Amino acid sequence: MKISIIDRDYKKALRRPFFALSLLFLSFFTGTTFYALVEGYSLIDAAYMAVITISTVGYGEILPLSQDGRLFTTLYIISNLIIIAFGVSTLTSYLFGGEMNHLLNRYKMSREVRKLKNHVIVCGLGRNGIKACEELSKAGTPFVVVESSEEVLERFPFNIGHQMILGDATADHILIKAGILYAKALITTLPSDAENVFISLTSRELNPKLEVIARASEESSEKKLIRAGANRIVKPDTLGGYHMAQLITKPLVVEFIDTISGVTEEDMQMEEISYDQLSQKYQSHTIEELDIRKITGVSVLGTKKDKEKFQFNPSIHTKIEESTTMIIIGKTKEIEKFKKVYCK
Known part of the structure; x- marks a missing residue:
């Protein structure tokens, strides 16, 4: 399955085409208003004049224009050429540049996330987060990744058909979008202990039955994470140093x-x-x-x-x-x- 990204908001993905349509509507409204109020056209004639001017089909004037009307029409044609060019560029990008498919994939992924139950949420795609995802994938456990950097998501090193959400894991609505209300566990591996504390606190509040596993860099953060609702604390730096020392003192045990x-x-x-x-x-x-x-x-x-x-x-x-x-x-x-x- 292709990896897809669910954006913070679909409005962001639709901003350019919406802006292009808004410009076109504004241009039509402006032209209709001018021809009706300044040139004295009927509403239907004014709308028709605006449409043929926007589309530059080359039809003649319905009624003779004043000097001000000809000046407005000249500027109106030039501005609409720019608007049409922008609209065509935007539409082409969405239809043939893959943006429309990308948007549909996001919508599909968001629906699939809403269907998930008893899954795991992984917050952060650093070294620890990626390793956690690899192990969950090997075990066949469904999971959702939450990462704030789109660049990091795009560099994700393996394709395993999971769901990915682009957003700040400390935000309630992002965790809800990741299905925290129905998840069985959450793993937070962010480099900031403060953010891991905040995520633990938020996730515990949203789902009291959730199993929360948090990463800690500082010894002083362990108690704070436990008070915030984390069930288990993992300290990679401590474990790494312990593992290296054991390779010298008990190499066969470590190998086993x-x-x-x-x-x-x-x-x-x-x-x-x-x-x-x-x-x-x-x-x-x-x-x-x-x-x-x-x-x-x-x-x-x-x-x-x-x-x-x-x-x-x-x-x-x-x-x-x-x-x-x-x-x-x-x-x-x-x-x-x-x-x-x-x-x-």
Whole structure:
């Protein structure tokens, strides 16, 4: 699907053709008024004289014009040549320059965004925002991008059929246009902590059930983001420094984590499978009864029930009960086999 951009306002996109039509109407009104009031034409004759003068068809005068009338008509013809040239240029640009298709695409995209539910909103297309979009795309999660720079949107490095909105994510109407009332999560990756705080506060107010994940640059911003409504805080600079130090102190551990998190090109991935995702016949069984590793090759790394702590390397007697989620790891084909065998 072609990437399209939804502008802040359709009036902006229609400004030039609307301005051209306004000039043409104003010219017609001016000419009709002059010929009727100054030259004494009837209203119909005055309108007809204005039309044939605007169109420069070369018809003669309906009634003899005064000196003032001839001077006005001369200037009227010259000004209308400019107006017509501008109008033709604008119409040609919209019909043959792709602007009309671009406008229709925006309208289509805005309708598709309004239909979205349980999607993710990504605010900002910096390095972190682009990476978040890549991961959401890999997972098949629908998302909407909000970015204030049209140049940045046009440089977006991959085409994955998502929706994109050009606008300021701190504005309520932009977030509403992105479908925040029906979204399940929002990721704000703007470089300014103040803007991330404001977006967290606004989005929490608009949708109290929203999962808000915010980027923080300064340590002092973490508490502010939490008070503003962010559920989770990510500090890329801190994580980067920690990761680099771990490459020296625990290189094999980092290599293992990179492998299972998809950073490397190894064919390994992790997945979380909830109780509700399992087929009914596999619900409320122990890991031993499910025999997951033997059937699919997938390993269960951990389980979590409700708000309890993670249980790492669970025993084979752990029962997958309601509100329990499993963290599994395996190769891509093994994960796919697991979903085919055990999931609905």
